[in-house]
Amino acid sequence: MAPSLVFRELRKLVDRKAIRKIWVARGYMRGSDAPAIALFCKGCGSVVEIACDETFDALDRLAAHQGFSVSRVILELPGVCWACGAHGDLSRDAVDD
Numbered sequence: 001m002a003p004s005l006v007f008r009e010l011r012k013l014v015d016r017k018a019i020r021k022i023w024v025a026r027g028y029m030r031g032s033d034a035p036a037i038a039l040f041c042k043g044c045g046s047v048v049e050i051a052c053d054e055t056f057d058a059l060d061r062l063a064a065h066q067g068f069s070v071s072r073v074i075l076e077l078p079g080v081c082w083a084c085g086a087h088g089d090l091s092r093d094a095v096d097d
Helices: 003-015 053-065 082-087
Strands: 019-022 027-030 037-041 047-050 076-079
Touching (some): 003 019
Antiparallel strands (some): 037 047
């Protein structure tokens, strides 16, 4: 299968919100209508989503205060999950780009 066909189909799935692109992980995960903060572990590659309406509302208010209308917010936080941190395999310095 041609890579262009794969990327075209991925784009269609993203447009239908069946999946969402995780930029920091260079991958995809299941989609959702609700905005969420994605926590990406640079040790094991796991992604955890946290719903936090207050954060997104605050960002909308801050943008509106500047006369800016937000079309979408992408909030991804790379770091180390509890399991990787507990093993002591990775430190904050080891995962920073």
